[in-house]
Amino acid sequence: MTGTAAEAIAAGLARAGCRHAFGVPGGEVLELLDALERAGVGFTLAKHENAAGFMAEGAWQATGAPGVLLTTIGPGLANAVNAIANAYQEQVPLVVLSGCIAPGQASQFTHQVIDQQALLAPITKATFQVAPGNAAVIVEKALALAQADPPGPVHIDLPDCLAAAEAPALDTPAPIAERAILGPGDTLDKALNRILESHRPIIVAGIGAVLHGAGPEITRLSETHGIPVITTYKAKGVLPEHHPNALGGHGLSPLSDQVVLPLLRASDCVICLGYDPIEMRSDWIRPWAPEVAMEFVHAQTEHGMHGSSLRHVGDVAAAARALCDGIAPKRGTWPGAEPAAARRALAHAFAPRGEWGPHAVFATLDEHLPEQAVLTVDSGAHRILMTQMFHARRPGHLLQSAAFCTMGVAVPLAIGVKRAAPDTPVVAVVGDGGLDMAPGDLATLRDMGLPMTVVVLVDSALTLIGRKQKAMQLGQAGVTFGATDFPALARAYGGHGETIRDRAEFKRALSAAARRGAFTLLACKIDSAGYDGAF
Ligand SMILES: Cc1ncc(C[n+]2csc(CCOP(=O)(O)OP(=O)(O)O)c2C)c(N)n1
Numbered sequence: 001m002t003g004t005a006a007e008a009i010a011a012g013l014a015r016a017g018c019r020h021a022f023g024v025p026g027g028e029v030l031e032l033l034d035a036l037e038r039a040g041v042g043f044t045l046a047k048h049e050n051a052a053g054f055m056a057e058g059a060w061q062a063t064g065a066p067g068v069l070l071t072t073i074g075p076g077l078a079n080a081v082n083a084i085a086n087a088y089q090e091q092v093p094l095v096v097l098s099g100c101i102a103p104g105q106a107s108q109f110t111h112q113v114i115d116q117q118a119l120l121a122p123i124t125k126a127t128f129q130v131a132p133g134n135a136a137v138i139v140e141k142a143l144a145l146a147q148a149d150p151p152g153p154v155h156i157d158l159p160d161c162l163a164a165a166e167a168p169a170l171d172t173p174a175p176i177a178e179r180a181i182l183g184p185g186d187t188l189d190k191a192l193n194r195i196l197e198s199h200r201p202i203i204v205a206g207i208g209a210v211l212h213g214a215g216p217e218i219t220r221l222s223e224t225h226g227i228p229v230i231t232t233y234k235a236k237g238v239l240p241e242h243h244p245n246a247l248g249g250h251g252l253s254p255l256s257d258q259v260v261l262p263l264l265r266a267s268d269c270v271i272c273l274g275y276d277p278i279e280m281r282s283d284w285i286r287p288w289a290p291e292v293a294m295e296f297v298h299a300q301t302e303h304g305m306h307g308s309s310l311r312h313v314g315d316v317a318a319a320a321r322a323l324c325d326g327i328a329p330k331r332g333t334w335p336g337a338e339p340a341a342a343r344r345a346l347a348h349a350f351a352p353r354g355e356w357g358p359h360a361v362f363a364t365l366d367e368h369l370p371e372q373a374v375l376t377v378d379s380g381a382h383r384i385l386m387t388q389m390f391h392a393r394r395p396g397h398l399l400q401s402a403a404f405c406t407m408g409v410a411v412p413l414a415i416g417v418k419r420a421a422p423d424t425p426v427v428a429v430v431g432d433g434g435l436d437m438a439p440g441d442l443a444t445l446r447d448m449g450l451p452m453t454v455v456v457l458v459d460s461a462l463t464l465i466g467r468k469q470k471a472m473q474l475g476q477a478g479v480t481f482g483a484t485d486f487p488a489l490a491r492a493y494g495g496h497g498e499t500i501r502d503r504a505e506f507k508r509a510l511s512a513a514a515r516r517g518a519f520t521l522l523a524c525k526i527d528s529a530g531y532d533g534a535f
Contacts, residue, residue, distance in 0.1 A: 005135035005158060005167040006031040010039035012139030013095065015173055017065035020044060020420055021097075022052035024079075026072020028099025031163035033070065041068060044419055045447065047440030049076055051412035053083020055444075057092045058416020061399055062374075062424070066093040066146050067416070073099045073160075074112035078119065082406055084153050085123040089278060089403040090234075091207055093151040095142055096120070100129065102159035120155045127155035135167040140174040147176050150276075150299035151211065179212070180314030182296065182322045187312055191294055192326040194310075195225065198269030200334050203229045207403075208274020208298030208316045209238045210395040217320035218273055219243070225330040227271070228339035230260055232279040233402040237392030247339060248346055249392070251280040251402070252384050253535040259345045263338060264288050270308075271323065274298050274316040277305035278403040296320070350388045350535075357530030358382060358457060360503045362389040365427065365455070368507055370514075373425040374417050376400065378410035378434040381463040381531045386429060388535055407434045411441040411454055418452050425514060427453045433462045436484055439493075445519040446494035453513040454521045456486050458499075459528035467531065490521035497521040 003011070009032065013021075022044045025033050033043055046052035049071045056067030067087070071077045077098045087094040098116060100106075106113045117127040125145050128138045135158070142154040182188055195201055205218055209231075215238040222229050222245045229239040229246055236249035247263070250256050261283065264270060270293040277284055278301070290307025296319035297311065312319060334340075352363040358381075365375065366389060375390070376399045377383045383400060392398050399417070401409045414428035435456050445452060466479040487497025495518050500506045506524065513520035 001169045002166050003169060004031065004035065004164045005130055006035035006163040007039070008135040008167045008169055009097065009139045009156065009158065010035035010041055011169060012136060012143060012173070013041050013068055014039040016143045017063065018068050019063070019065065020056070020059040021068035021070050022046055022055040022059070022416065023070030024049050024052065024072065024076060025070065026076050026099065028073045028160040029070055029097070029158070032097060032099070032158060036070070043070065044444070046412065047443050048438060049080035050083045050408065051438055051441050051444070053080050053087065053094065054409050054412035055416035055419065056094055057087060057090070058413045059420040060092060060094070061396060061413070062417045062420035066095055066143060068095050068097065070097045073101065073116075074114055077116050078114070081119070081123070084120060086401055086404040086406050086409065087153040088123045090401055091150045091152055091211065093146040094153040095146055096124070096153055096155040098155065098157050099160050099163075100157040102161050105161065116157055117155070123153070124155045125152040127157065129157040130159065130162055132162060132165060133167055136170040140170055144174040144176050149179070149211070150301060179318070180312070182312050182314060182319040187310065188322055188326060190310055191323060194269050194294060195271070195323060195330070196327050198333070200267045200338070201225070201227045201269040201271060202263060202267040202339075203227050203271045203273055204231070204264070204275045205229060205235045205238045205273045206232045206275035206279070207234045208276060209235050210274070211298055212274060212316040214238065214274060214317035214320050215395050217317045217324065221320045221324040224324050226333040228334070230264070232275065233387050233400060234279060235274065235395065236387070236390070237395045237397045240393050241391040242393070244343070245339070247342055249387055251284060253388050254283065255349050255535050256346060256388055257283050259342050259349065261287055263342050266338060268292055270294070272296065272308065273320055276301050277303055280305065350385070356502050357526050358385055358534070359389070359530065361455065361457065361506065361524050361526065362386040364503055364506050364510070365429065366390050368510055369427060370425055373427060374399065374414070376410040376414040376417070376428045378430040379405045379407045380431040380434060381467065381528070382429065382431050382457045384464070384535045385531060408438040410434065411438065412444070414452060415441060415444055415448065418450050419448060422450055427455060429455045429457070431463070432456055432458045432460065432484060432486070433481070435486065436481070439489060442490060442493035442495060442519070442521070450519070451513070451516050452519045453510065454519065456521065456523050458483065458486065458523050458525050461528045463528040463531055466528070486521055486523040490519070495519040495521055497523065500524045
């Protein structure tokens with residue numbers, strides 16, 4: 001069957017399960033936009049391409065189908081660079097579609113023409129330019145690559161003169177590589193022996209555990225053999241965090257590091273499951289002796305953060321299953337009960353403080369929202385404290401940019417989740433610096449007409465950076481700003497906005513937001529001193 005190049009791309013995306021695309025159109029992508037809509041890949045107009053990239057990630061988080069970002073030539077694509085780099089570090093399968101001028105023409109016609117493939121080369125897994133007749137092949141290659149471990153962004157540049165040109169369709173999608181399964185053999189025998197002989201085993205789970213859906217297997221491994229579980233921020237919830245073996249998510253809080261790093265140093269068997277240290281700060285360089293560690297990872301990522309003496313790259317869930325079932329249940333691990341003491345120390349360090357302040361906001365969100373809600377959180381002091389305090393009941397319960405740590409991600413990420421899963425209660429938590437960076441997302445919320453809650457921590461400061469300045473004994477330059485009237489802004493964008501000053505008011509407003517048809521913005525006035533010594 002033959003259609004146009006734009007139709008071939010849209011058909012490939014639809015076949016891969018993509019139902020949503022996000023972006024801002026321009027003259028060079030109108031054929032593509034039209035083809036996407038006709039193929040059932042509904043387009044959501046964002047107000048900034050960067051936000052659209054985060055929305056596309058949100059749709060992937062909600063559905064498992066690759067995210068789709070559509071931008072126009074030049075400035076459109078350049079606006080999305082941060083979100084694409086984020087997808088690269090956060091391992092998000094994202095197909096980036098852009099319009100361009102065909103190379104022949106671009107040698108003469110230079111208006112808005114930049115080397116788009118060169119721009120994206122360092123922050124994508126691959127960048128392709130469609131040539132006459134090959135659109136269907138390109139989209140299949142892009143989809144396969146985007147989803148192969150580690151997942152990431154792949155770029156397709158479609159010359160405007162080719163969008164409506166004939167291109168044959170493909171009926172067989174490119175296969176996605178099978179994951180290697182840890183089966184009987186030397187590696188498994190060695191690994192099982194180490195667990196068998198250990199007295200203080202510990203699991204460190206990371207993003208690969210989430211990508212491979214290894215939560216249930218990690219839970220069984222932990223419960224069967226009495227092994228405590230530490231996770232990264234992205235892997236929070238692979239073991240539900242109210243579980244007695246769960247020691248929470250770590251990597252960016254020096255206060256929590258003080259509790260968990262000694263535990264890792266004391267362990268005689270560190271079992272890394274899908275752990276990629278890309279999320280960790282420098283205190284996590286060489287946290288254990290390589291001879292006690294073994295890794296079962298989803299991808300061969302290179303770093304100098306830690307060593308190990310056994311490594312298997314493949315299916316993380318299958319590895320956890322093989323480790324669990326290969327030996328009889330262990331008894332009496334950690335005879336000194338250090339993990340239980342660490343759990344108590346963490347609960348104490350991140351316990352709610354005082355009547356009102358950031359702690360009260362995060363404790364209320366932790367306790368008050370329904371189990372099935374999805375929360376997103378931005379970058380800043382609020383993110384670190386919230387992540388330390390929040391008990392994720394499942395992977396994906398709390399979403400964030402934990403490797404790239406970009407600001408301006410929480411609201412559009414939440415929008416993408418809500419767009420793809422409209423019945424899910426969704427709450428975005430953001431600092432005032434983060435919301436000031438991208439207020440246009442509220443206009444997208446208005447246009448979608450979907451109820452969602454935005455909680456903004458209003459302290460008129462880039463608190464995380466101010467804190468670093470203080471630690472470096474520098475003056476507070478460039479970290480404070482005036483108070484934006486966020487509730488008025490919410491109303492201007494057609495939503496409901498309220499200022500919140502205490503816990504009871506916050507609880508009531510969260511409940512009322514859940515019943516509202518439009519979006520709700522809750523501006524929690526806090527004192528940035530509330531973060532002092534908090535993480
Ligand atoms: C796009 C981007 N710009 C700058 C930074 C550096 N940065 C990290 S956190 C932060 C402060 C965020 O301020 P706010 O949103 O008010 O949150 P708070 O720290 O006050 O909780 C800054 C500037 C970043 N991570 N991303």
